[in-house]
Amino acid sequence: MSEVKKSLNFLEQIIEEDLAKGLDKSKLKFRFPPEPNGYLHIGHAASICLNFGLGIKYNAPVNLRFDDTNPVKEEQEYVDSIKNDIQWLGFNWAEELYSSDYFQQLYDWAIMMIKNGKAFVDDQTSEQIAEQKGTPTKPGSNSPFRDRLVSENLDLFEKMKNGAFDEGTHVLRAKIDMSSPNMLMRDPVMYRILKKAHHRTGEDWKIYPMYDWTHGESDYIEQISHSLCTLEFKHHRELYDWFLDQVYDPEKLRPKQREFARRNLSYTVMSKRKLLELVESGYVNGWDDPRMPTISGLRRRGYTPRSIREFSDSAGIAKRDNVTDLALLEFHIRNELNKTAPRVMAVLDPVKLVITNYPEGKEEMLTGENNPEDADAGFRTIPFSRELYIEREDFREVANKKFFRLKLGKEVRLKNAYIIKAESVDKDADGTIKVIYCTYDEDSKSGSGTEASQRKVKGTIHWVSSKHALKSEVRLYDRLFTDEAPDAHKERGFKEFINPDSLKVIPDAYVEPSLATAQKGDSFQFQRLGYFNVDKDASDDRLVFNRTVALRDSWAKIEQRK
């Protein structure tokens, strides 16, 4: 048995080193800490796959912890959608927890810090505090309230807690170092007054802890061994460790924060703020618009949990800024759907085709293979008749020999049916082809085993019987932006790069009748076109399909070169 050794990413190496240095494997514990202020996107999926993936790899618990310290922005709706998305991706958390569960403990620790002279109440406005903060290149200066008596601090802090003061009038600050080169260490705010109802604690609290004060202590309370976050928190690590020092008991595990680069995707944006802007300004139809890089958008588009997990795994984890090619995501969904999606025929841009030597009124049921990649997928029947629809672009009156499709005087195979030859066309006044007249070779029926059925013709095209076809709506999606990195331009806003053709609706496409029983969410391959799934907008009398992704199309590439 030779097993290819899978290389470890740098975070796994850190874990392995900790284990080698004596950390008990049973102490390994991770967490995914979303703020419930928006929907999860493909970048979060990378973090989810990382943390829950480590949990699976090391058989360690992974907590879902909502970082809910800002009642102004957070809502139950987001909590619900986040839980749903994580489960849909296929992961299970050990415990569902909330930073707000720790408000009392955090408050008690803050009192202790005041008593230890490590925190003080500042009466200044945020503007004054900002002014004293200095800049990255200039040190800050101390607050005039920095050396307040412990008793006074205790009294003031309690009054803050009890709602005696207005918002913005007082904050509790850690007493660290106003001249630190790390701005975060310049007496950071630990608590602010916020008289807002919290989605879980209601009216209990008039003060709310800040991220830095909350996050590391929450990790410590939960005994998270490795707290993994994105690169922009690198500078926070010093403060994370400082706050931990204030409460740390050497008997307990000390959490370790490490940072990795967030996953970016080409031709889209990934910040919640920008995504929200797209939703609110109506460029897309909600957070689950199939063009959105949100988990809910990708789900509606037809992406599967597995394809997203495999995308995340193959993209990897590292520390450098990146823009991952959208083509990699598309590769993974095609790769899965190719194996699982039943094949059907659908005509999106129909032109009528009449087989003049096929008896009028005759109908027959032909057999089609559901999936050549899956021997167990079975077969279905497809009605055939004298009048069909084919794809308009599959016919040309004249074309060179690179065009493998139907042209006058030449033959082509109708998928799962007969070989036909184009004889003539009817056009309307402006030259648009109305009907293509063909003859068929009666002995060439697919699968009949006759000599004629085994003739090799260069092209095979898809079709539907006009009498039997179902009309349905088909939505063709394309990338939301025309630029690889729409938000990487200093002089231009990301919305300048919005793709005006990101959605094309075909109100009356024709699909084969077997689709009548298709259920919302079901995925199919429309042969020669792409993968499509049934949208939630579908109703009993009207199918609606989303194009998940087109098939690779080497003909389109040949055409483009001209």
Add this chain to the structure above:
RNA sequence: UGACCCAUAGUGUAACGGUAGCACUCCGGUUUUUGGUACCGUCAGUCAAGGUUCGAAUCCUUGUGGGUCAACCA
């Protein structure tokens, strides 16, 4: 005019002082009743300059380029 982080084919990611590899993309070919799939193949890379070493993508120095940091957001 600061601190910290990062730099490997077009993109993403390995190689942990000992032959620069993998995936996607691109391009070419074979097979094919999907111009799909599958299979085969081609092109293509260590930011630069010094230094240490028998040997450097890897260690050191300097430079260059990119990113992060001045919310009572997370």
